[in-house]
Amino acid sequence: MESLKNNQLVKVIYDDKIVKAFLLATLAFAGIAFLVGVLIALQLAYWPLNMNLEWLTYGRMRPLHTNAAIFAFAGNAIFAGIYYSTQRLCKTRLFNDTLSWIHFWGWQAIILAAAISLPLGYSQSKEYAELEWPIDIAIAVIWVIFGVNFFGTLIRRREKHIYVALWFYISTIITVAMLHIVNSIEYPVSFMKSYPVWAGVQDAMIQWWYGHNAVAFFLTTPFLGLMYYFVPKAVNRPVYSYRLSIVHFWALIFLYIWAGPHHLLYTALPDWAQTFGMVFSVMLWAPSWGGMINGLLTLRGVWHLLRTDPIIKFFVTALTFYGMSTFEGPLLSIKSVSHIAHYTDWIVGHVHGGTLGWNGFMVFGMIYFLIPKLWGRQMYSKSMMVSHFWIGFAGILLYYVSMAAAGITQGLMWRAMDANGNLLYPDFVETVLKIVPLYWVRALGGGLYLIGFFIMIYNVYKTIRMAPAVQADTEVMVPVSALDAHPEASTGHRRLEGLVPTFSVLAFLAVFVGSVLEIYPSLNLKQYIKNETPVEPYSPLELAGRDIYIREGCYTCHSQMIRQVADDVLRFGKPSTISESMYDRPFQWGSKRTGPDLARVGKKYPNLWHYKHMIDPRSVTPKSIMPNYPWLADHPTDFVSLRKKVAVMRSLGVPYDDNTLAQADVMAENEAKVIAKDLADQGITQSGLDKKEIVALIAYMQALGQKEKKKGDDDGKNVAGSL
């Protein structure tokens, strides 16, 4: 930083280059995220687009889409916005240029690693946390570097007060670090394979504590911080109520952290925890709408800008979608509503209302605001900005309406019963085919959003191309120190607002206390429940098959959790129990049913059915939309690593005996020969079939729901009657 004292003023040169770099990265990765999103939308509407290629199959592409959208698109946008606004709110240059660039290139390297590893099948199959352990470590390191750079800037600030936007950034940095580290505690098996230390219901609880708060603290709090900075800037008016923003902040971060269990309603998660998540989710209505109203009313007196300024169109629409999403979220958390919506496309529509509308439009508004300031030239075309807005807006509406309609339709079909209590639509695929036309509408909506984005890219390209060849970083003269600029800020919360360490610790406590109270009981299940139903661990071959199931991302379409609701029980069998998944690392309860639940699919069909189903699903289910998995019959099973995998599992508490540990590969090979012989007896003549992955996967599928030894009958209908 170049600084010259001049009559109590100092010249500060803001680091705009790093902001530009993150902005351009945002645009680049937005294109990839949106393109892959449209691809997987089309794959769901027309299965042949999976192209029989393992790297392009839906199960591997969907994690790529979510990771690209959240961490690459939204992540880079957050960093750009935070670095731009933090320097200006603190009236100082970023703490350390080197750290800034390590942050930038480190984050891009992480994204690149994700873009390569996910299509190759290196996945933990935990939503939004799919990346394997070396990348998890890299994320933690780069995030800490970001934190050091941010807090260093706060400490060097020339403004006493920490503006509310900075509070939201602080809570983001602290909480994301906590969430990521706890959810990523895993035991490496090899360079790109690990098992989480958490298992079954613990893993489910921690994963959704992470998953929900990834939405809260990666897609909400940083964007609220950006909103509190960029909306007042764009309309040149202060936020409607600063005091409301304080209440908004504390209420939001305190409440959000508790809401994760609403993703697990009617599951084997303890009932009290479900109710807990539901109640705190409903309470979130108040702070969320307080924030939305605060943002919208910032336009008091200048509402005409909504008509004339495209940036304001984006911001106001983003805030409106924030309000609608945060109304719908608590609604979906109510158990009776969740019964219809969970596992359906209604949830997908809800999520995309938030991401496309709230996050996407906030970012577009911010980019349109920043490009002229950073490149020193007005946007090339205002009419293109307006076109982008309307085309993108139409795309979101088509997306949301089609998915809400699809979800509600399918949810109602699943639970529809006749007068005798029998399912009206017992064939699962029938409920899928009903909504496939809506998948086309969704793809059209996504396509429109992508077209709008391409218009933006062209507009930005033309703007930057016509900008001056060399742009200097912004120079400003600021007081040497404004730390005493607000002498009245010396007591109570006002004083706290100027104390970075104390404020940060309190914000951490707000999320930490909630996290401990929420998660701790699930880590001490033995205190609550006596395991009277012994569960066998997976055999070595089943374990190998499970890892194939994880690699292929089967959780993106299949759940393994039969809810304690009558229609689930009638359709899939008795409700899943905690003990059934007690050795599952990671848990595979899933969150979406494009295909049926698999928790009790074991022994339901012969081996031959599974073989045919994996090679060509339509050979056994004529109208299935599932991709083909022909490579499973070609790829050899990895028997060699099984001893290591069993050893890791045993060290994590799975009761494998010494013999299994020593003979894991031999046992697996012998088990595979039995299945291969059964297939051969039924006409599958492929040579060396016992060494192929498809046999391991069949072994795993046949084990699902078969590991718990219980008294009583196994007839789901009888159990349903007892509920």
Added chain:
Amino acid sequence: MAKMWLAHFNDVPLTLLAFIIFMCTFGFVLLWTFRRNSKPYYDKISQLPLKDGDNL
């Protein structure tokens, strides 16, 4: 079965504690934020984005 293990999970004190902690925090923040005579101070602070260096 399901009802049996559900019966073991009844952490009423835990949920109560969560509510008490939240309500106390919320009440404290509300009181501090809306104290008398604090409006002029917050009005001044809310101007920070508009006087953030670019506009100095």
